[in-house]
Amino acid sequence: MDTKLKLIIQIPCFNEAETLAVALAELPRHVEGFDKTEWLIIDDGSKDDTVEVAKACGVDHIIKHTHNQGLAKAFMTGLDACLKAGADVIINTDADNQYNAADIPNLVKPILSGDAEFVIGERPIQAIEHFSPIKKFLQKLGSTVVRMASKTNIPDAPSGFRAITRNVAQRLVVFSAYTYTLETIIQAGQQNIAIVSVPVGVNDDLRPSRLVKSITSYVKRSIATIFRIFIIYRPFRFFGIMGTLLFSLGFIISARFLYFYFNGNGSGHIQSLILAAVLLGMGFQTILIAFIADLLAANRKLLEDIRYKTNVQFYNSKDEDNQ
Known part of the structure; x- marks a missing residue:
């Protein structure tokens, strides 16, 4: 690929003032293979000082939702903003610093080498102590369903740590209001987009998951998402x-x-x-x-x-x- 490329790292945010600075401090300002590396946050209707923290940390682009619209919508808003800003490659990560930012070069390596257009960071799920047994099981079940529906071989489908090319970002569309992780992989598989996964590390838990408010809620939403995937894509x-x-x-x-x-x-x-x-x-x-x-x-x-x-x-x- 051309060495003069722009990388934009996007972070969907909803009331992330307490953890955003920690996550941003770990992000690189230069990634080998890219001429520019910029940061973008999507403020999904935050009521705290998320935007002020982002400005203080030198975030290049800040996109705002007037009210909370959910993670999936924030993700798509981010892709649109990154494309408008001229991104050649987009990395999505979380504001709670869950993913190890030091693995970003490994995440974009398959794209730079031309081996893939979509890369998923594979977490060591079984080794993550703050994941309950039920959550680990549902993560595995969700990944299995996605592999069946997409005909891909992604072991950690719910991972939000991912890198995509400009071409892929222009193709993706998310129907779910809950999360984007499963649908985007299925779409990539159906459209014959080259998708791979690479091992990535995780950091200590800074706050409880926003998606998993309770095990009961997580189970219900996971089952509903799995059924919806089959109804829409199969x-x-x-x-x-x-x-x-x-x-x-x-x-x-x-x-x-x-x-x-x-x-x-x-x-x-x-x-x-x-x-x-x-x-x-x-x-x-x-x-x-x-x-x-x-x-x-x-x-x-x-x-x-x-x-x-x-x-x-x-x-x-x-x-x-x-x-």
Whole structure:
């Protein structure tokens, strides 16, 4: 790649005044392979002194939301701002200093070598003491689901420490209001974007996770996210499996009724006949929905291509204006 490149490190922030200075103090001002390294924070409606801390620490770009819109929206706002600022590579990290900033050169190395366009920092999940067993299990489960849906091999899908190229940033779009981590990997896999992971270190816990307010809440949101992933990105498989199961169950029950009917005991199993008819009907309708959902998914991919081409034209014109 060209050695004259701009790297922007973005940090989504929501009431991070207590930890932001610590995280920024660890960030590099120069990364080998890049002509410029800049910092950008997205203030997601903070009520504390997050912006003042950022200014005092010399942050180059500060983007503000008038009210809290969630991590996923803040991430996308950051990508848009980084693209407008002319970033060739964007790194996303957290304001709580969870990730070891010394690993940033390793994070961008596959991009600079041309081996990947999307790099995920893989944390040593099992060795992180402040992660509960349930959280570790859900992290592993979420990564497994993402690998199935995206056909990638990313062991730590929920990791927010990642580097992406300008091309990838122009392609990504997040539907979830909760988090961006899983969806973006799936999109990369579906669009045949070269994605890899590299081992990264983590620092001591400075504050409780904002996403994991309670184990119950985390479990509910994780399950909902996993189902949503399959419905959006693997609709034919999701509805096809559901429809096949319902239809098969109805077929088995109907076969059972016919067995009794031909043996002269059909009058005592009318309930089975009704249940079989309902299940067969539901199964058939669900399979039809699978085909309709597959057509919608194909339409979504076309819209993503249109959005990408529009973004390329828009951001390229911005770059020309800034020159």
